[in-house]
Amino acid sequence: MVRIAFSTQLEYDVLDAGCDFIFNLQAAHTPRQTVVEESLGFNQSVTASYYTDAQTQGRFIALHATQGLFSINYSAVVDLTHFEAAPSALFELSPQALPGQVLPYLYPSRYCQSDRLLAFASQQFGNLPMGYCRAQAICDWVRSNVLFQGNTSNSNTSALDTLIDRVGVCRDFAHLMIALCRAANLPARMASGMDYGADPVLGPQDFHAYVEVYLADAHGLGRWYMFDPSGTAIPMGFVRFATGRDAADIAFATIFGSVSTTQPIISIQAVVNSQGQLVLPQHVAYALSTDGD
Amino acid sequence: MVRIAFSTQLEYDVLDAGCDFIFNLQAAHTPRQTVVEESLGFNQSVTASYYTDAQTQGRFIALHATQGLFSINYSAVVDLTHFEAAPSALFELSPQALPGQVLPYLYPSRYCQSDRLLAFASQQFGNLPMGYCRAQAICDWVRSNVLFQGNTSNSNTSALDTLIDRVGVCRDFAHLMIALCRAANLPARMASGMDYGADPVLGPQDFHAYVEVYLADAHGLGRWYMFDPSGTAIPMGFVRFATGRDAADIAFATIFGSVSTTQPIISIQAVVNSQGQLVLPQHVAYALSTDGD
Amino acid sequence: MVRIAFSTQLEYDVLDAGCDFIFNLQAAHTPRQTVVEESLGFNQSVTASYYTDAQTQGRFIALHATQGLFSINYSAVVDLTHFEAAPSALFELSPQALPGQVLPYLYPSRYCQSDRLLAFASQQFGNLPMGYCRAQAICDWVRSNVLFQGNTSNSNTSALDTLIDRVGVCRDFAHLMIALCRAANLPARMASGMDYGADPVLGPQDFHAYVEVYLADAHGLGRWYMFDPSGTAIPMGFVRFATGRDAADIAFATIFGSVSTTQPIISIQAVVNSQGQLVLPQHVAYALSTDGD
Amino acid sequence: MVRIAFSTQLEYDVLDAGCDFIFNLQAAHTPRQTVVEESLGFNQSVTASYYTDAQTQGRFIALHATQGLFSINYSAVVDLTHFEAAPSALFELSPQALPGQVLPYLYPSRYCQSDRLLAFASQQFGNLPMGYCRAQAICDWVRSNVLFQGNTSNSNTSALDTLIDRVGVCRDFAHLMIALCRAANLPARMASGMDYGADPVLGPQDFHAYVEVYLADAHGLGRWYMFDPSGTAIPMGFVRFATGRDAADIAFATIFGSVSTTQPIISIQAVVNSQGQLVLPQHVAYALSTDGD
Numbered sequence A, B, C, D: 001m002v003r004i005a006f007s008t009q010l011e012y013d014v015l016d017a018g019c020d021f022i023f024n025l026q027a028a029h030t031p032r033q034t035v036v037e038e039s040l041g042f043n044q045s046v047t048a049s050y051y052t053d054a055q056t057q058g059r060f061i062a063l064h065a066t067q068g069l070f071s072i073n074y075s076a077v078v079d080l081t082h083f084e085a086a087p088s089a090l091f092e093l094s095p096q097a098l099p100g101q102v103l104p105y106l107y108p109s110r111y112c113q114s115d116r117l118l119a120f121a122s123q124q125f126g127n128l129p130m131g132y133c134r135a136q137a138i139c140d141w142v143r144s145n146v147l148f149q150g151n152t153s154n155s156n157t158s159a160l161d162t163l164i165d166r167v168g169v170c171r172d173f174a175h176l177m178i179a180l181c182r183a184a185n186l187p188a189r190m191a192s193g194m195d196y197g198a199d200p201v202l203g204p205q206d207f208h209a210y211v212e213v214y215l216a217d218a219h220g221l222g223r224w225y226m227f228d229p230s231g232t233a234i235p236m237g238f239v240r241f242a243t244g245r246d247a248a249d250i251a252f253a254t255i256f257g258s259v260s261t262t263q264p265i266i267s268i269q270a271v272v273n274s275q276g277q278l279v280l281p282q283h284v285a286y287a288l289s290t291d292g293d
Helices: A102-105 A118-125 A133-143 A159-165 A170-183 B100-106 B118-125 B132-145 B159-164 B170-184 C100-106 C118-125 C131-145 C161-163 C170-183 D101-105 D117-124 D132-146 D159-165 D168-181
Strands: A002-022 A033-042 A049-052 A057-079 A083-085 A186-194 A209-218 A222-227 A240-244 A254-255 A260-261 A267-271 A285-291 B002-023 B033-042 B048-051 B058-078 B083-085 B188-194 B207-216 B222-227 B240-244 B252-258 B259-261 B265-271 B287-289 C001-024 C033-042 C049-052 C057-080 C083-085 C189-192 C207-216 C224-226 C241-245 C252-255 C259-261 C264-273 C285-289 D002-023 D033-042 D048-050 D060-078 D083-085 D187-194 D207-216 D223-229 D242-243 D255-256 D259-261 D265-271 D288-289
Touching: A049 B100, A057 B100, A083 A222, A102 B048, A102 B058, A118 A133, A118 A170, A118 C161, A133 A170, A133 A209, A133 A222, A159 A170, A159 C161, A170 A186, A170 A209, A222 A285, B058 B240, B058 C131, B083 B222, B118 B132, B118 B170, B118 D159, B132 B170, B132 B207, B132 B222, B159 B170, B159 D117, B159 D159, B170 B188, B170 B207, B222 B287, C049 D101, C057 C241, C057 D101, C083 C224, C100 D048, C100 D060, C118 C131, C118 C170, C131 C170, C131 C207, C131 C224, C161 C170, C170 C189, C170 C207, C224 C285, D060 D242, D083 D223, D117 D132, D117 D168, D132 D168, D132 D207, D132 D223, D159 D168, D168 D187, D168 D207, D223 D288
Parallel strands: none
Antiparallel strands: A002 A057, A002 A254, A002 A260, A002 A267, A033 A057, A049 A057, A083 A285, A186 A209, A186 A240, A209 A222, B002 B058, B002 B252, B002 B259, B002 B265, B033 B058, B048 B058, B083 B287, B188 B207, B188 B240, B207 B222, C001 C057, C001 C252, C001 C259, C001 C264, C033 C057, C049 C057, C083 C285, C189 C207, C189 C241, C207 C224, D002 D060, D002 D255, D002 D259, D002 D265, D033 D060, D048 D060, D083 D288, D187 D207, D187 D242, D207 D223
């Protein structure tokens, strides 16, 4: 069992008389991701509303901050007990066989315009064997054909832009992989979380965006499996915050007003677990899920 | 109480060995929209899965059809008991005061890229009094600035396209209104349903796409209210099928395979209700909702 | 020497009080394309202005037609004496070595947004040997990766759209090849003309759009060479009308007003030349140009 | 007569083995813009090619620089003898009455997709009186509806983006005005030059992009007249470098290779003219042109 400890600190200078915030930066409660302890604090006296989405377990914090400095600090210790599966034992479900609540993840979204990519996905991935390996082939294609480079994209950048420009950051890799998966009839969603194991050469520790694809076992039982198309970190160490159709749904902060801000201060490490062992996340060849049973 | 009877018939020539379909064309069950009777039939022997989305009450039919002619027939009689409110009694909630499940309707989606329209919405609608009248002003702006014309848009057309091209059909009007509402911090969603009262000069009876905006009464109690930006029909006669972030979520048919198809055959009329009265839908000056209490 | 005879007839129903037209549908005079005879007629009594662009030899007809039926008929007999070169004898010039008047064909244009494709072109074509064969590789890539299909694009469709959607007609193939060439520092322009040798299965005889790339011989002498990325016809039989940055410059008809129109009526054939021989255009392995010396 | 003295210094760190440059930063020779003296220098020993476009008088410098620091210095003294006209004396020519070489400026280009804006331009500007005042109305509309703000756009930003985002710099204002003019059948082109009179609060002295519109006097004699949609400077002091369809044609530097660069060092001032007078450029109510007779 992997135990991860992390902390995040966000600071804003609220420029207007006041400003509403929606945050998504708490570790989700899932059957395989247990929040052992957590702490949340603000530098202003605020009344926050807390909401957990019933389907995705995403936890939203909504609040109003007043003019001046506003900071939010969150830290947690999380136990990860991954569901593991052999890639060869994971299959695709045809659209009509998908659970109803999975259908939206087949449809295009703001940053993942899969409706435009049907011909390309069919050409490129349509003849591959179906199953986990096809999702992995899409992941690999994105990683091989897009260059990871900071400050090359912005909050308007979509999968179509990345397919054209061939450059981006983790968010852009995730959007392109999701769009291609959906165009190939593979339900795919975006996950946000902590970027465990990122190479320091890529810059200061940051949040991470990655992908989950819905695949089924031999009994037809489906589950969301993790993929990391940017390949910059170690999925076994990812702590999941939220999942959604794309970045529009799961921004760590959505801000309604004028603020200036600085780079978040984030730290993350694997720590000794309840059995007294330090299990370090590592790259593995099998499929991982933190999803429910 | 308005009672509407309608029927729809869709025909497809399935060209591949087989094809999956997801349909959204049944009348939703809401506290103010009662399905008195309905009938659903297929010309092929199919096993269909039925799914009702817990949040939106949208009813999905998923099935697999085999090569050759496939037709689906649906008819229903529906009672509409609208919730009515005076426009001046409806207010906007600030983002942090919205219920969690409403938040996604503030965010951009495939066809409603509100993130690009913040400056424009602020310029054009930012100084108006807040409330129902601001949503109405956005509705009116779209109706005044976009020309209704068939065959001018396609399934890729988004709100940004319509803002540029200034032409479209009901779907495009709805997308642009939704995008502008969200950019102005008004939660907005798309509804699909029956196009009661459409002028026959616009072509054969068709499905309709319109808009619902989330507004609150003086007690802060929120509800989704109907707007019809294309202005081609009579909202009081709309039977709601599904609601979603935009057309990607609520297409009456999402098709996974090759088919050729023809124009749906649709009829709709107001009929005598259970009190023996024929109440004809009409344009009204107050706000209407078919949403729950 | 190939001799081609062709005729075109365009008909418009001018709906407004009147309408301005700019036509580009006459055979260009180039050192290797001789107009042996031609005839031009209108069904209305119009005063037309004729303009030949000094750099491209494109011939423009500008006129005003009045309400009602307006038709233009043009026919010509043209001798083609192609400049021929061995592909292996054609080289690329670096940007600083290009003639000044060729520079604009390195820059992005309305439908050929090469500025967005630098990374992709470098990835895909950057390591190929330079010269004619690299232009041919781009031509082949476009032909292999895009599906020719009518009614899949419109007058807004650009190279970026075609790269995403992977479907189009000759105009779209040409735009994508041009954009990729420019992104790879190969000057490229669009040519319009007669579609000799098109397979009748693609529909009635139509105009054609193809590509010319600027390459130099061993002495550094440059010339524009023909490529046909859609591969639907026989370049040796192409009669050139106009060349330009892209379709925006060389539409066979640019119309300023409301008209309804029908499919042009076009015929083309190879005929007996002045030496009494019938030389039928054929696919050849060497490079062809109708450009000047 | 206005006399302007200016100097520009550009520095590049050439990262590859070498790099080709195309520069457009010399004062154009026009009948009303006389280059009294100029000096041009490079820090490397380069062989440069000089090309003047016959139609636009744009002067291109093409050269190859080697790895390491490369700088180009240019300074000039220029006399401006503007052609002046009363706005009420300037008229529009219908498309068919335009000189052939003006036609390309009616057509869409990379950053000015006027083909998408026909309906909007007709709606917004179609009922205004024709002539200089209509071009001025378009200029005013752009200035009123777009916010000038640095670092909000990039080299991909087009007129459609600016129409949506409502923010940009001088280049973006120019592109949007040009696109709207063309959509309204007013030939329009982009000019680059020196930004005389810019408010220092907008940042260090920089190059400028503005607009020229083709209008005719009562005798039908056409000429290009200056407009400054961003309104940040004083047109009477503009020294013209190049004109083109849009920024793609007239970038002050087009670079084929990897470089890092810094902000140009630029100075400009009005100086004593040959009659011993210091004429300071000022805002005027009449139309100005530096175009030929």
